[in-house]
Amino acid sequence: MKNNTICFPLTDDELLIINDKKKRLSNSVAQLLGRRIVVNEIESDFLLPKENELCEIFGVSRTVLREAVKILADKGLIRTRQKSGTFVNSQAAWNLFDEWILKWMFERQLDMKFIEDLIELRSFIETAVVKLSALRADEADIAIMESAYLELSKAKTFDEHISADVNFHLAIFQSCKNEMFLQFKTVIKVILENSFQNQQKIMNKVSLSRSLELHEKLLNSIKEKRPDNAETIVKYLHLVAKEELFLYLKHVNTESE
Numbered sequence: 001m002k003n004n005t006i007c008f009p010l011t012d013d014e015l016l017i018i019n020d021k022k023k024r025l026s027n028s029v030a031q032l033l034g035r036r037i038v039v040n041e042i043e044s045d046f047l048l049p050k051e052n053e054l055c056e057i058f059g060v061s062r063t064v065l066r067e068a069v070k071i072l073a074d075k076g077l078i079r080t081r082q083k084s085g086t087f088v089n090s091q092a093a094w095n096l097f098d099e100w101i102l103k104w105m106f107e108r109q110l111d112m113k114f115i116e117d118l119i120e121l122r123s124f125i126e127t128a129v130v131k132l133s134a135l136r137a138d139e140a141d142i143a144i145m146e147s148a149y150l151e152l153s154k155a156k157t158f159d160e161h162i163s164a165d166v167n168f169h170l171a172i173f174q175s176c177k178n179e180m181f182l183q184f185k186t187v188i189k190v191i192l193e194n195s196f197q198n199q200q201k202i203m204n205k206v207s208l209s210r211s212l213e214l215h216e217k218l219l220n221s222i223k224e225k226r227p228d229n230a231e232t233i234v235k236y237l238h239l240v241a242k243e244e245l246f247l248y249l250k251h252v253n254t255e256s257e
Contacts (some may be wrong), residue, residue: 006036007049007057018058018147023097026067026162029058031100034072037088048078062094086222097187110249118191119242123235125184126169129220130234132176134227142223151221152211153190153212162206166192168215168229199244205242214240 010018010032017028033054038041048054055065069086072078076093080086094101105114135140148171151164169192173185201209214237219231 006040006042007053010057010059015101015199018060025060026064026071028067029060030071033068034075034077034100035104035107036102037077041108042088045090046088048086048088048126048147050085074087077101081235097184099186099190102187102190103194106198110198110245110252112246112249115242115245115249118195119238119245122191122241123238126234126238127180128175129176129178129181130222130230131227132140132178132181133172134222134230136177137172137175137222141171144171145219145222146177149215150214158203162193162196162200165196165211167217168219172218175222182195195245198248199241202247207238207240210240212244235247 011044014032017023017032018025020028049057051062051065055062058065060068067077069080075098076089076095078086079089079093096102096105124128132166137145145168146170148164152161152168155161155164167191170185173182173188176182214233218230218233218237221233
């Protein structure tokens with residue numbers, strides 16, 4: 001790939017990030033450079049531009065740039081060779097559970113393999129979590145789930161629907177009371193938020209009503225301590241999610257033709 005896939009002036013959105021005084025500058029640069037690499041699907045072993053060129057693009061010192069490079073290297077995105085430069089790693093080396101990288105992968109062109117991998121991960125983790133939730137959730141846990149479900153039922157906009165839906169699933173996670181599974185909470189949160197953002201683009205009143213009904217059934221299964229039933233419902237939710245993401249992918253591909 002050519003350098004111009006990385007080397008172009010900062011966009012207005014990028015300028016907002018780089019000028020955000022609330023964030024550490026090296027973190028902002030790492031976010032911008034990392035996103036350019038992932039979203040533009042820069043090929044493995046691509047040699048990044050020299051330090052002075054990147055410093056000029058992002059308007060930062062070498063010290064800041066080197067800190068940013070270290071952040072991305074720690075995430076497995078790039079590697080530095082002395083006297084040779086900085087290279088992009090293959091995707092196999094990336095920390096795909098990293099919140100930044102996972103979010104960036106949703107921003108690039110989705111494909112069927114990525115969607116299938118996401119649904120398989122959700123299925124593996126969430127089916128176990130809902131079963132544990134049905135066995136271990138106490139009254140306080142149930143109250144949080146009911147509150148999230150109430151928000152979901154009252155949602156007037158897609159953004160409200162997404163926020164309530166994510167909160168509902170995270171409440172179930174919290175109630176499983178397994179510290180190992182809770183380590184996946186952030187990963188699942190990013191997957192849910194970005195998946196729902198894409199799904200809502202092809203959803204209608206019928207699919208929203210179906211989603212609400214399934215969430216109510218899942219909530220009742222947990223309240224009634226029926227783990228097998230909860231597992232069945234969440235598996236069906238995953239099938240629906242896969243179907244809607246494939247429809248979204250088909251829609252995007254049709255528009256690009």
